[in-house]
Amino acid sequence: MPLPPAFAYARPLKHLLASTLFHNRTTSRSLLAQSAIITSSTFLTGNFRSSRMQQYWPGNSINKNKAMVENLQRYGVISSKKVAEVMETVDRALFVPDGTPPYVDSPMAIGYNATISAPHMHAMCLQLLEQNLQPGMHALDVGSGTGYLTACFALMVGPEGRAVGVEHIPELVSSSMENVQKSAAAPLLKDGSLSVHAADGRKGWPEHAPYDAIHVGAAAQEIPQPLIDQLKPGGRMVIPVGNVFQDLKVIDKNSDGSVSVRTETSVRYVPLTSREAQLRGH
Secondary structure (H helix, E strand, O other): OOOOOOOOOOOOHHHHHHOOOEEOOOOEEOHHHHHHHHHHOOOOOOOEOOOOOOOOOOOOOOOOHHHHHHHHHHOOOOOOHHHHHHHHHOOHHHHOOOOOOOOOOOOEEEEOOEEEOOHHHHHHHHHHHHHHOOOOOEEEEEOOOOOHHHHHHHHHHOOOOEEEEEEOOHHHHHHHHHHHHOOOOHHHHHHOOEEEEEOOHHHOOHHHOOEEEEEEOOEEOOOOHHHHHOEEEEEEEEEEEEOOOEEEEEEEEOOOOOEEEEEEEEEEOOEOOOHHHHHHOO
């Protein structure tokens, strides 16, 4: 059976909600039924492309990191050799909770009402930021969670660059550093070119600004001004924006300091909020 193509264009989520039928590989289901399936799943807890509302491959049918990357290439999510190489080098299994299938194309709960994004979202964000993750550049990962994407950033910018993760849950900062120490990015953590800090990511991390690349792993109601301020001219930020309806925004800062904003796709992320509100589940 031929593989279904990846969606070339994302439809706004509000159009999906207005639709009565949702098409997957072999059947059409009501959107409400599909949403109920997603809501009831222990893995689909947030941080995925809502215009698809489904996995690129079923369940835990993949048991190797390399096979996960190959599937992302097959479905057209990864088109860059560099992105494929870094995702093969940083094994996702080192960054998910013990006992969970690491290569499922779904977000996973990591505790403290936080998630690690689905692999297709990590791949998409790395693709969008690739040109701003060249050796020697500076990258900021807001809501760094398990440390997976921060480790990918660090390998891409190399020891002459700087990759910074910011996470406001201290326990996640500690566990993410343990994860990184087991990964191919461990030497970069040791030499200081990769660092993770406990802080409010909405305020960025001014110490190593300006940044060529900024990734935000939770949905903001509006784009935080400190993050725009810390973006280097010529830099790019990828951030989900919205409340119920969210869009993945791509923000480019021009040489004169002005910014341009476009929508890449509709997404569903956990909210970017205060530590207290996150722990309350708000």
